[in-house]
Amino acid sequence: MSYFPQRAFFRAIEAELPEKTSLIQWTADHLDLSYASAQRRVSGEKELSAGELVQLTMLMPVAAQRVLEAYPLRDSSLITDNTFNSKEDFVQYLRNIRSLFQNALKSGDALLQYVAYDIPIFLFLANSRMLEYKFAFWSNRLRDGLEELPPEAYVLSRDIYSIYQQMDSEELWNPKARHIQLRQLELNLESGLLNEGQYAELKGFINRIQEQQYQWAKAEQKEGGGAYRLYSYEDITITNGALLSFGNVQQMMGAYAHVKFFSSRATTHIEGFKQDWNAHIRAAQMVTHGPPGLLKQWQEQTSD
Incomplete structure (x- = not known):
């Protein structure tokens, strides 16, 4: 997969979540993952799959847009x-x-x-x-x-x-x-x-x-x-x-x-x-x- 600023993406998602909402738990719920698996993705230890990335993008389009503006992918395509x-x-x-x-x-x-x-x-x-x-x-x-x-x-x-x-x-x-x-x-x-x-x-x-x-x-x-x-x-x-x-x-x-x-x-x-x-x-x-x-x-x- 082409380089993608995954941790920055999750920070942008977190900024859009309601106050006191756990980013890791939210990720686990929406990607149907265990808490530990979600934590590895949020930390960047585990790379998001293409399907997971597009699912999060559709759930949080504003967050994705902000990341792509801040970290342009040049010739890569989302x-x-x-x-x-x-x-x-x-x-x-x-x-x-x-x-x-x-x-x-x-x-x-x-x-x-x-x-x-x-x-x-x-x-x-x-x-x-x-x-x-x-x-x-x-x-x-x-x-x-x-x-x-x-x-x-x-x-x-x-x-x-x-x-x-x-x-x-x-x-x-x-x-x-x-x-x-x-x-x-x-x-x-x-x-x-x-x-x-x-x-x-x-x-x-x-x-x-x-x-x-x-x-x-x-x-x-x-x-x-x-x-x-x-x-x-x-x-x-x-x-x-x-x-x-x-x-x-x-x-x-x-x-x-x-x-x-x-x-x-x-x-x-x-x-x-x-x-x-x-x-x-x-x-x-x-x-x-x-x-x-x-x-x-x-x-x-x-x-x-």
Whole structure:
């Protein structure tokens, strides 16, 4: 692992904790470690794993930002990827996202800029069956059928979806996003990975997403109160992903091919995303805040 000022990071975390909170015990609780193991990490005797580092970064983004400003990593990148090998891995991923979103919402100035080649993950979180399907798809378990997830996964997903609805977002959508998702379901049905009932239920949810998005775009606001700005562009070349900005924090999240999720605060990644985003927005058609009739035209285009 590249050099990282671990002890300084923990000092920055400690400064953010409530008074009289034990840093070691807090670390043990959030990383699911024994007190002794947490103590070795706080002291710097034991190096944080990549997963532990990103978990703490998501829990305490302000602390991470302060350390990176004070101790620049130069050519190194603070980045992690997530492959869901188990339901527990998925639950932990959701915990991290919820913590990040909670911190963003508390800031009062959060903005999510999302690129959607197909339908964004945040919209899947509103439906338990879709969540089960997506986990099976992402973890390459569809052949085992759709399985129930731990109860915490559903609670976390609802929380994330609720926060997403309260957060301002600018979203660049491929007008064929719905078709791409429906085609994926059709292929899974044809290959026997979904039965007719599951296919019909998931297809119905995808169609409801489209109607919901139309209503958000019409109101220029999500149901939870977050401002909503929608752009449409068919020739998207950016991978599915988002840039979340709040306070002094900028966090990039996305997915590579083969469903490998990543997050990064590296300046090179952030600036690259911004440049690509701005180039796409200049070429895109603004659906919200656009000429009369454009929103209806977009709805018809996405329903073809």
